Each structure stands twice: as structure tokens, then as C-alpha cells.
Amino acid sequence: MAVYTEVDDGALGSFLQKYDVGQAISFKGIAEGIENSNYLLDTTSDRFILTLYEKRTNAADLPYFLGLMSHLATKGLPAPLPISDTAGNALQTLAGRPACMISFLQGVSTACIGESHCAEVGTALAHMHTALADYSPNRTNSMGLGAWAEIINMVKDEADSIEPGLKNLIEAEYAFLQAHWPTGLPTGTVHADLFPDNVLFTGGKITGLIDFYFACTDMLALDLAICINAWCFDDAHAFDAPRAKRLVEMYDTYRPLTPAELDALPVICRGAALRFLLTRLYDWLNPVKDAVVSRKDPQDYIKRLKFHQQVKDAAEYVV
Secondary structure: OEEOOOOOHHHHHHHHOOOOOOOEEEEEEOOOOOOOEEEEEEEOOOEEEEEEOOOOOOHHHHHHHHHHHHHHHHOOOOOOOEOOOOOOOOOEEEOOEEEEEEEOOOOEOOOOOOHHHHHHHHHHHHHHHHHHHHOOOOOEOOOOHHHHHHHHHHHHHHHOOOOOOHHHHHHHHHHHHHHHOOOOOOEEEEOOOOOHHHEEEEOOEEEEEOOOOOOEEEEHHHHHHHHHHHHOEOOOOOEOHHHHHHHHHHHHHHOOOOHHHHHHHHHHHHHHHHHHHHHHHHHHHOOOOOOEOOOOOOHHHHHHHHHHHOOOOHHHHOO
16 A cells, blocks of 8 residues: 555545545555555544555456455455445545545554464465355456566666666566466466555454455466465565465365466466566666655565575475
């Protein structure tokens, strides 16, 4: 989450008149995340998250995202529910941006990740994939393998300013992945961004899965690879095998992985690492002026990518 677009009191008041949620009590921006503008909104009736969708988010995709959240919430998963106004509309316009108010979920993201958190994430990810098996809309992964070439072209000339040799590393890795990217694996609706700041815990249990704005139709194993990257490295960016073991084994308990998925997991983990290296690198090199946003260090994912390049068998993730 982040804040790129400011909302004044008058605009907020007019916006809330469409809803049966009372009057605003407090309204403050949330700096975490990178894609959209997010505010924590307290009213006389409840607490909500108000999101303004910025230029990176295709407005045509919003019904897909909002429908997905509603689908999960109605199936009992801890996903936020889009709030409709008195006319039945969830998608609005505010401050010149598409906007939506969603339910507030209790819990906090954790900065001290342990094996129990990873077990919870693996379980939740499997349940989410199962619950979305009958979500019929499809959306192409806008940040899939085919999109990386354009980002590489935008960052390669400055990449070595972050780390010497980074340009060559990125280009060689992309060539490898183009030649080895798996096909024919089980596909479905994936979150594609289930990082620790998008998972809320209460008493060690997951009470919120949020920020579905990269969700798409892709390999289910891609979600698992993203989670391995996001959850299974320590503060020094060294791989934490016990965390990975708990994450993968709990996922496999509730949605068994196929032999082909396991065989392909090291390559998919490399692809997931490169994807986030590229987008973090672009954001690091192109900060948005006056935006309230916490930038992510691309060097974190250089280290992850180099680790995955040494992995030859998926067993190394679960020993």
C-alpha cells in the first residue's frame, strides 16, 4: 500500500454520502506497498480501507479483482469484502481515480517470521487455490515472463549502479528462463504477491489475506515460489530451510503438488526472484516525487536469485 493521490475533506465527505456508513472520524494514508493509494478510514459505524487505483492498475481489471475478493470472502476465507454504496456499486471514482472501499480485517503483518508463520501461509495458500478453482474469470499475468523484457530495457543501463555486473546477471538470467520456463503445469487463479505485508495475523493465526491487485491466471506453483522467496529468507537474505520445509509441506498437505510441479520448482523460484528484482529495481531507479511510499531494496532479490541459481533439486527446499 502507499499514497500517491491526496484526498481532501470535501471530496471524502461527498464520497461517503453515497454509502450508509456514517460520518468520517479519522482518515490517514498508509505508506506500505507500492502500487495504489490506500487510506485507513474510521467512520461512526465501522473501519474500512479506501483504495484509489493509480495509473499502474488497469481500470478494466478492477471488476476481476473485486469479484475475486468477494468470491473468497463468501467462501469463508479471510479476504476483504468490497463495500457497495446504497445503489449497489462497489467501484467508484474519487479524486480523479477509480476507487473502492473494502472491509477492514483485524490483525497485523509480522516482521519476525518463524516456521509457524510459514506453515500458516502454506495452508492458507492451498485453501485459497482450492477456493478459487471455480472462479471462472481469467486474467493474463501482466507481470509474467513476457513482460520482463520491457522492464529489463528500462533498467539495464543503470543496473550496474546498484551492483556491478547486475546488467549481465539480469540479461543472462532472463535468457535462461526463456529457454527453461515450464509449461503444462496446473493453472488457476493466483494471488501473485503474497508477501508478509499482505498477510495479517492474530494470535499466530492468519486473519487477513489482502492486496489482490496482481492476481491473475497462471501456474499455481508460481504462487508457492513467490511465497518461498518472500517468507523463507532471513534478515540477512540467507535461505531458511526450516521455514521453507513448513511452507511447502503444509501447502502440499492441502493441495498436493504434482511431480512435474516439484521438478520445475527451482526454475519457477528463479523466475519469481527475477520478477521482483526487476520491479524493485525499476521503482528504486524511478522514485515518484512527493509520494508517501516505502521503497523496496532490489539488492534483497539479487541475493535470492543467486541462491536459487545454485538449487538443482526441489528437495533442497524441503530438507
